[in-house]
Amino acid sequence: MCDRLRKGFYFTDATKVRATVKFCTFRTSQNAKRWAVNGLSELGYSSDVDAALALAPQANEDPDLMAAIVGAVYASRPEDEASALLEQAGIPPTGLSLIASARFSHSQKTKLVQTLIPLEASNSAELRAAIVLAGTDHAPQHMFHRKFTNAISLGQLNQHDVPSVSKYSIWAITQLDLGFSCLTLPIADIEGCAPEVRKWMFRLLFRDATSLQKHLEMIDVARKDGSREVREEAAIGLRETFVNGIENRVIEWFFREDHDETKNALLDHMAAHCSQSEQYKSIVLDFYRSSGFKSDARNRIEAASIKTDLYRELRMIEMEDEQGRLFANDNFGKGSTMVNNNQNFIGNQIGAVTGSGDINTDTLSAVAQTDEATRQILQKVLQILPRLSEEDQGVGMLLVKEIAENPGKSTWQKFLGFLSGAKKTIDATGGFAGSIDGLVGEITDLVNMG
Numbered sequence: 001m002c003d004r005l006r007k008g009f010y011f012t013d014a015t016k017v018r019a020t021v022k023f024c025t026f027r028t029s030q031n032a033k034r035w036a037v038n039g040l041s042e043l044g045y046s047s048d049v050d051a052a053l054a055l056a057p058q059a060n061e062d063p064d065l066m067a068a069i070v071g072a073v074y075a076s077r078p079e080d081e082a083s084a085l086l087e088q089a090g091i092p093p094t095g096l097s098l099i100a101s102a103r104f105s106h107s108q109k110t111k112l113v114q115t116l117i118p119l120e121a122s123n124s125a126e127l128r129a130a131i132v133l134a135g136t137d138h139a140p141q142h143m144f145h146r147k148f149t150n151a152i153s154l155g156q157l158n159q160h161d162v163p164s165v166s167k168y169s170i171w172a173i174t175q176l177d178l179g180f181s182c183l184t185l186p187i188a189d190i191e192g193c194a195p196e197v198r199k200w201m202f203r204l205l206f207r208d209a210t211s212l213q214k215h216l217e218m219i220d221v222a223r224k225d226g227s228r229e230v231r232e233e234a235a236i237g238l239r240e241t242f243v244n245g246i247e248n249r250v251i252e253w254f255f256r257e258d259h260d261e262t263k264n265a266l267l268d269h270m271a272a273h274c275s276q277s278e279q280y281k282s283i284v285l286d287f288y289r290s291s292g293f294k295s296d297a298r299n300r301i302e303a304a305s306i307k308t309d310l311y312r313e314l315r316m317i318e319m320e321d322e323q324g325r326l327f328a329n330d331n332f333g334k335g336s337t338m339v340n341n342n343q344n345f346i347g348n349q350i351g352a353v354t355g356s357g358d359i360n361t362d363t364l365s366a367v368a369q370t371d372e373a374t375r376q377i378l379q380k381v382l383q384i385l386p387r388l389s390e391e392d393q394g395v396g397m398l399l400v401k402e403i404a405e406n407p408g409k410s411t412w413q414k415f416l417g418f419l420s421g422a423k424k425t426i427d428a429t430g431g432f433a434g435s436i437d438g439l440v441g442e443i444t445d446l447v448n449m450g
Contacts, residue, residue, distance in 0.1 A: 018043055024036035025037065037071075037072050067128075103138040109140070112139075116144065116145070117143055119153060127162075131172050135154075135175040137175075144157075151182060155169075157169035166193075170201060183201070199230040199233035199234065203233045207239075228261075228262065231262045236265045239272060242269075309421075311417050311418075367404045374446070384439070399414060
């Protein structure tokens with residue numbers, strides 16, 4: 001969530017998300033607390049400051065949490081007020097606090113420009129805070145050294161004696177898309193690094209196609225790593241990367257892997273790149289069919305494959321499964337279905353829709369119970385569906401019903417993928433293509449979370 005928000009995405013309504021994030025500040029895990037406070041910083045609501053400040057007594061023993069609290073306060077309150085609140089909480093406006101506040105405060109950043117954070121600094125907490133600032137691309141360009149840019153300095157910090165500093169520097173290189181070549185740690189030393197460093201080295205390498213092509217054997221090294229956390233991060237790095245010769249190594253890893261989240265990340269990779277490999281496609285289809293109807297596993301595979309031709313094939317499987325549940329009646333017993341060509345959809349005659357009248361009734365009922373913004377968009381969708389092919393009409397109707405019942409991010413993403421595929425097969429006369437483009441824009445505005 002933090003990564004998406006930092007890249008400019010936003011919630012159209014963050015009410016439920018804010019409540020969940022604030023609840024996470026009560027978790028026993030310090031990492032959960034810290035990331036919850038980071039989440040409050042990105043959301044930037046002034047009323048959430050109290051939740052962050054309530055953790056101040058714990059920050060004396062956890063400098064990373066202190067940095068997160070400082071960021072949250074400066075993100076949501078004017079500079080003078082933020083400074084006063086932090087002072088009341090016993091957090092001075094120097095050192096770590098100065099670095100953490102610079103992202104959200106112009107005056108604090110101006111002070112930081114005049115203050116070097118030397119690479120050899122003994123305070124690892126300040127170095128980590130400075131690296132986070134550089135990794136979010138909000139730091140002065142020469143924060144660590146007057147001569148060298150932050151990119152060069154981040155590479156040098158890979159070899160810091162404190163593993164957490166080394167890890168943060170690799171994370172920052174990954175965030176800034178500087179590539180694996182920016183690393184100064186030799187690839188041959190990866191197995192000897194601490195797990196928290198190793199996992200980010202793998203992730204950086206695996207998302208860099210050029211470097212991965214030269215070091216395919218590192219996939220086998222990652223597969224054999226004894227840390228589940230390391231294997232999972234490595235697999236995540238593969239999600240958007242495909243190079244020649246990768247399939248057999250990934251497939252072997254997939255079938256040998258015993259950690260579910262790592263296995264899911266590898267399946268994401270195969271679903272996203274199924275057009276490059278028939279083996280990938282076959283495996284993804286098998287796992288999709290064996291997963292439960294409307295299950296989280298199916299939703300995840302669909303989301304990963306949404307930019308591929310396989311996505312439409314998966315939706316047809318889902319549609320067939322739903323038909324088996326909706327139409328277990330005499331029509332199907334005789335090998336035939338009823339096609340209702342003239343149903344009234346919310347006051348609009350929209351023509352032929354595949355399937356019996358039952359699905360229309362269920363869909364209309366579900367649509368009628370949605371909020372106004374969602375209902376208006378779905379009404380427009382129902383008006384467009386009859387102009388698609390019969391196959392697309394059936395898939396579209398199922399997706400409309402699914403959105404009406406669960407208007408979440410994943411279901412809207414599926415529908416955007418469906419519209420993209422449908423547009424390729426239509427007759428773009430009479431402004432119809434423009435209607436689809438307009439719908440895509442409205443949906444994106446409604447649920448733009450990435």
